[in-house]
Structure formats: C-alpha cells, structure tokens
Amino acid sequence: MSEDDDRSPPSDAAATGITASGSGGSTSVELFPAPYPDQVLENVLENVLCFLTSRRDRSAASLVCKSWYRAEALTRSELFIGNCYAVSPRRTTARFTRVRSVSIKGKPRFADFNLMPHNWGAHFAPWVVAMAKAYPWLEKIYLKRMSVTDEDLVLIAESFPNFKELVLVCCDGFGTTGLAVVANKCRQLRVLDLIESEVMDEDVDWIACFPGSHTCLESLIFDCVDCLVNFEALERLVVRSPSLKKLRLNRYVSIGQLYRLMIRAPQLTHLGTGSFSTSDGMIQGEQEADYASAFAACKSLTCLSGFRETLPELLPAIYPVCANLTSLNFSYANINAEQLKPVICHCHKLQTFWALDSICDEGLQAVAATCKELRELRVFPVDAREDIEGPVSEVGLQAISEGCRKLQSILYFCQRMTNAVVIAMSKNCPDLVVFRLCIMGRHRPDHLTGQPMDEGFGAIVMNCKKLTRLAVSGLLTDRAFSYIGQYGKLVRTLSVAFAGDSDNGLKYMLEGCPKLQKLEIRDSPFGDVALHSGLHHYYNMRFLWMSSCKLTHQGCREVARALPRLVVEVMTRNEVDEEDIVDDEIEILYMYRSLEGPRDDVPKIVQIL
Amino acid sequence: MESGMAYEKDDLMINLKATELRLGLPGTEEETNEDHHQDQSSLSSSALKNRKRHSPEITREEKSDHDGEETAPPAKAQIVGWPPIRSYRKNSLQQMKKSEAAEISGMFVKVSMDGAPYLRKIDLRVYKNYPELLKALENMFKFTVGEYSEREGYKGSDYVPTYEDKDGDWMLVGDVPWDMFMSSCKRLRIMRESEARGLGWGV
Numbered sequence: 001m002s003e004d005d006d007r008s009p010p011s012d013a014a015a016t017g018i019t020a021s022g023s024g025g026s027t028s029v030e031l032f033p034a035p036y037p038d039q040v041l042e043n044v045l046e047n048v049l050c051f052l053t054s055r056r057d058r059s060a061a062s063l064v065c066k067s068w069y070r071a072e073a074l075t076r077s078e079l080f081i082g083n084c085y086a087v088s089p090r091r092t093t094a095r096f097t098r099v100r101s102v103s104i105k106g107k108p109r110f111a112d113f114n115l116m117p118h119n120w121g122a123h124f125a126p127w128v129v130a131m132a133k134a135y136p137w138l139e140k141i142y143l144k145r146m147s148v149t150d151e152d153l154v155l156i157a158e159s160f161p162n163f164k165e166l167v168l169v170c171c172d173g174f175g176t177t178g179l180a181v182v183a184n185k186c187r188q189l190r191v192l193d194l195i196e197s198e199v200m201d202e203d204v205d206w207i208a209c210f211p212g213s214h215t216c217l218e219s220l221i222f223d224c225v226d227c228l229v230n231f232e233a234l235e236r237l238v239v240r241s242p243s244l245k246k247l248r249l250n251r252y253v254s255i256g257q258l259y260r261l262m263i264r265a266p267q268l269t270h271l272g273t274g275s276f277s278t279s280d281g282m283i284q285g286e287q288e289a290d291y292a293s294a295f296a297a298c299k300s301l302t303c304l305s306g307f308r309e310t311l312p313e314l315l316p317a318i319y320p321v322c323a324n325l326t327s328l329n330f331s332y333a334n335i336n337a338e339q340l341k342p343v344i345c346h347c348h349k350l351q352t353f354w355a356l357d358s359i360c361d362e363g364l365q366a367v368a369a370t371c372k373e374l375r376e377l378r379v380f381p382v383d384a385r386e387d388i389e390g391p392v393s394e395v396g397l398q399a400i401s402e403g404c405r406k407l408q409s410i411l412y413f414c415q416r417m418t419n420a421v422v423i424a425m426s427k428n429c430p431d432l433v434v435f436r437l438c439i440m441g442r443h444r445p446d447h448l449t450g451q452p453m454d455e456g457f458g459a460i461v462m463n464c465k466k467l468t469r470l471a472v473s474g475l476l477t478d479r480a481f482s483y484i485g486q487y488g489k490l491v492r493t494l495s496v497a498f499a500g501d502s503d504n505g506l507k508y509m510l511e512g513c514p515k516l517q518k519l520e521i522r523d524s525p526f527g528d529v530a531l532h533s534g535l536h537h538y539y540n541m542r543f544l545w546m547s548s549c550k551l552t553h554q555g556c557r558e559v560a561r562a563l564p565r566l567v568v569e570v571m572t573r574n575e576v577d578e579e580d581i582v583d584d585e586i587e588i589l590y591m592y593r594s595l596e597g598p599r600d601d602v603p604k605i606v607q608i609l
Numbered sequence: 610m611e612s613g614m615a616y617e618k619d620d621l622m623i624n625l626k627a628t629e630l631r632l633g634l635p636g637t638e639e640e641t642n643e644d645h646h647q648d649q650s651s652l653s654s655s656a657l658k659n660r661k662r663h664s665p666e667i668t669r670e671e672k673s674d675h676d677g678e679e680t681a682p683p684a685k686a687q688i689v690g691w692p693p694i695r696s697y698r699k700n701s702l703q704q705m706k707k708s709e710a711a712e713i714s715g716m717f718v719k720v721s722m723d724g725a726p727y728l729r730k731i732d733l734r735v736y737k738n739y740p741e742l743l744k745a746l747e748n749m750f751k752f753t754v755g756e757y758s759e760r761e762g763y764k765g766s767d768y769v770p771t772y773e774d775k776d777g778d779w780m781l782v783g784d785v786p787w788d789m790f791m792s793s794c795k796r797l798r799i800m801r802e803s804e805a806r807g808l809g810w811g812v
Binding site for chain 1: 693694706
C-alpha cells in the first residue's frame, strides 16, 4: 500500500490481490500458453500504465478494478512510503514486485529538535532485508529521518548489483565504515548524497575506497560527514569521475584544496565549498586572482553552497559565477550586509537564497533590489535565543515582499514582526506555497500594535490561494486558527507552537482543512475534546503530533478505540519522575494510520494504546 | 474559553485602530488587555497555566526556580527544541563561532620588520610555542633568529624579535612563558641587531 494522501485505507481483500473473474487471475500465466482475452488486456494495460509516473495517478488507477490494481502493482517502479510504519516491508514487497527506486520517510519532523526519544525507531534494517530478496534490480534508495546502520549499508552494497543512487537525509546510526563499503562495492554508483545526517567517524578512509578506475559518479555530497578526508584520494577521485556534476565538500577541505579540485572539474554545476577561509586569515595577492579564475572556469556552475568559516575578503572570487547562479546557500556564512552586497548585486538569476540573519534587514533589502526571480528564501538565526535584539525584523520581510514578487517559499526566523508586513506579503506574493515564519520569542505580539499575530497569518491563508504549508508563531489566539480553518483549504502541512487559547483552535484546523496531512503541534492548550473533533479526518492524514498540550491518557485511548487502523503512540521524551506527571496527562502524542497495527520495535518509553 | 485579548477602544489609540487591517466581519469587537504590548508578560491566563504544566520540557534549573509561581518564565529559559533549528545547524554555527572568536578576540597581531616596506599580520593562536612562532617569522621575513639565552638574549643574528606588551613596553620575545606572552603581546617588531645593541641587548 503506498502512502498516498487523500485515500482511506483499503480493505484487506484488496491487499491479497485475488481476482474473482473467471480467468486464470494472477499474471503468472506460464502454465496457460494460449493468452486469454483478459490477459491481452492486462498486457496492454501494463504497457500503458508504464507511462504513469505521478503516484497519485497510480493510486487512482489501482482503485479502478482488480486487474488494474494488479497491472499497476506490476508496473510501479518508484515506491514512495511517507511513513515507514504505515505499511510493512513484507506487504510492500508482496504487492509491488518490480521496483527500481524506493523512498522512505521515518521519524516525524519534530524529532529533529530533540523532542523525541533517541531510540524511537524508524529502522531501515527490516526494509533493506526484505528488499534485498525482493528487488535485486533496485537502483535507488532515498531515506529521510531513518536509522541506518553500517550493516544496512553493507547489505545494500552486496545485494544490488545495479545500485546507482543513495541519498540519506537527516539519517543517523551509520559511519564511515558503511560508506567505505558502498563506495567500494557499488560499481554503478552515480549518486552518493549525505545531507544533514549524523555520520560516525570510524576512522576509515572511505574516499580512498572508490574503485581505482573510472567512476560513474555524478553527485558526491558529504558536507555533513564531519571527519578529515584524505585529500589526495579525493583529488584523484575527482579526476577519474568525468561525469561529476555535483560536489559538496566538508569543512576540512581548505580553500587551496578547493582550488585544486575546481580546476580538475570545471564541468561542475553544483559546488559546496569546504572552508572558505585561509588558516592565517591572510591572502596572498596572486591567490585571490587564482580563485576567481577557478570559479570563472566553471561555466556551468548554477548552485553554490558551503562557506563554512568564511573570510569575507575572499568572496570576490565568486563574482565570475554570480550572474549564472540560481541557488546560493550562505546559511553558514556569518557575513554582514556590507559583505553581502557586492556579491548579491550580481545575482540576477537567483531563485533560491539561504542566509544567516547576520546580513540584517539591509542585506535583505539588497536581495530584494536584485533578485527579482527569487522563489525561495530562508533566513536562519546566528543566535537562536529568545530574548535578544535580533538583526532582522519586519523591515527585511517588507523589502522582500516588495522586491521578490515571485516568491513561493519562505522560512524566516526573527525576533519581532508586525501584522501589517505579513499582510503586505500575503498581497505582494500571491504565489506563496510555503510560509514559515518563526518569531523566536514565544507568545510575542505585533511589536508595533501589541496585538496578536492573528490578522497577519489570517491574511496569508486568505490571500495566498496556493498555500500548502504553513508554520505559525508569535502570540496567536483561537481566531488565527479560525482563519486557517476557514481559508486554508489546500493546506497539507501545519506547524503550531505556543499558540491558541482553547480546544477551539485545534477544532478549527481539523474541521476546516480537508487536505491536512501532517499536523505538528507543541505547547498549545488543546485537549481531548479537540482531539476527538478530528476523528473523521485522521485516516486521511499521514500523522498527528501533539506534545506538551492538554491531552490525557483517557482521551487518547478513546481515539485509539474509535479508530482501529490508527496507531496511537504516547510517550515521554526522557526519564521523567513520576511526580512530574500531573493528572494522567501525556507529554507526547504521535499517531498515524497504518495497515499493520502496533509495531514490534517500540522502545520502553513509548506506549501504544 | 473566550479569547483573553481585547482591543483598545480609547480614541488616543485611534491611529492604530484606524489603520488596522481586519479580516473579521464589521461590527465584531473583542476585549483586549492593555499590557499586551509588553513582550514577555503578555500572556493570556490559559497560556500561563500551560507554562506550569509544561514543566517537564523546561530544564531542571528553571523548574526549581519557578515552581508554583504564576509569572512569565525568565526570558533566558532554554526550552527544549525551541527555536526549531536542527542540531546539525546549531552545532555547525557553534564551531563557526569558536573559530571566528579567535579572530575577534585579537589574537591577530601586527608584525613589523626594520627595513621592510610593509607590515604583516599573524594569528598567535596558530602557534603552540616560541619555536613555532619564530620559525614562522623566519619564513615570513626571510631571516634567521639566532640562539636564545636568558642571559644574553639572541646571539648570532642580524635581527632580534621583540614585542610590545599590554603596558606599552618593548620586551624580548621568549622571556615569559608562552601563555603569558600570548595574552600580553600587542604587536611584534623584528628589530635590527644594531639598534638592539644600542638598547643594551644582544652581544
């Protein structure tokens, strides 16, 4: 069963795929040499369904009738599993037999912020074991927030001779030993992308483990692998990887080493620098010219990132590529507005820009003045505390909304904000699909009027008709949620923290947002009554997360009883003394639909109701 | 439970009210509480209640300070997982701050050499001891430093390494322990031996 949205869970009969028609039924028709008419139809269907790529279309096709279900199952080559516990490896491999690419997501997003016990689950092991047997021709694995071990990586390397792409995002549990085996044994490997994952330094020179001959590598991303690399081995690897287009280095690669790599690989389209600084903080005159020419030689470079430890005096080296850049990630570069301006003024084609708030409102104004094609902006805080002045504010956001009319996605951390500016953005940027505003001070009102931020967020849901993802913050009353319920008809992902007054807040969301898939709430006064108001909808959602709200065991148990296909997990984040738990209150509720019932790998801290 | 906030009806606030952009139907008014423009203390009573019940989330330190109090938590309270920044990013920024702090805290000192047309700058933190520092200076300025002895200073070279300390005095490099040198050195000067002799140093 794929984790497609907008579907109620199918009945069990469908899962077994047994046909009631008079024909031989299953497509293993080797015993029947003469093709039945149904069989011909199925062959035709399979050939046609091969062209269906969207998983929603495939889901729809599989519901037409049993033979379409079977044909679709046979022709689905890309599998997407939005929640690794919604379906089991066994059921998955039984239904889909010809899969080439698998994407699996594990922990919910709030696990990234240490809100979940460390050993909660989302183990890749049972999946890789099942797939090793069922999908020998597997080519691609994409995992997000899963626990992956070195043994799992070894199994990948040994089981899939045609393996081409491994992408691990926000994963943990493995180290350089596993990477070495993948590098060495996956001879067809094109993509090895490790993104924001925790990789253990097992003191293994994994870069040196790539095969000595020509490689097919197209993408090598290892900026999160926080270990020393053997630079000579890396340089040799780049030289023998002529197809390499994407390279993201970690902070142990110096700028001098970066230079050497760049002159070997001028065909790069995506580059992540390592350290963009010199060890003594000084630049020799000729060096500066060299770096610039190395960048100039990379004529296809469109995407630049890295910049750990940036020496601002070195930034002119990237001027030659700015005009072609569509994506620039300065979110680790602690530079100010004056240092940003000479760079950004060249970036007319920029569509994606990530930065630290060290660039201040002034830096954002510079972005707004030049980057008219901007689609995505993320501004992260250098100092993520609640009680400080903060270098960016509504001024920067106002400038962006006026200058970057095509904006589709924004993530903005700040200390203060006003409704007026948020409302202005809702009108200036009607294409917004993702609006995530994080006012870091909890319960902070509009700092000019002193009013709650209700009207601002209300305007966003009202005016941004394509909005599918929303994260709210600041002082918010139930009114904000009534706006969301009233206007947020396309919203699929909603993130709420320290907001609302009463159960009504949650009720508005659950009753008003028909497309709601992922709802994550923390520290808000929503209780059992509100929880019950969503019973009609939970089967249509991927998950609901509620932590530090007003839920009780009893309330959650009632939900579990009412909805047997829902797995209702209740937990405490860490060892909490008995006295701390008041009135049968629970700390974390994480519930999700599943075809499998309670999982068997639950740590002690988690209770399934 | 009704919303705990109300909007100011006083005409003195009309500049705000008149320009306020509302989405509600005309005629809907709500009560506000006057304090809400003070950041940390602006909480509806239910939010205050929440604060108490959320104590497991707040670090133990804060909890023991504020148990039983119906006040806003201190602004500096570290709430788990807030603001929502991934620990990967937080850790990277920490590392970054550490390495940049070295620059900001003034470990970079100017180095002049008698007869050289321009000065250089070095980061003292890069070196662990005097031999490393002296070797680096030798490489940078293409000279040799001679042999150091406590009694006679540097022998056998045309140049003598000196530094200006926090008190503004010119000292011979090498006399005090390395750490003390690192914290007191403001700038370096590689002095010609002839000049040094004039001051009573060298041979």
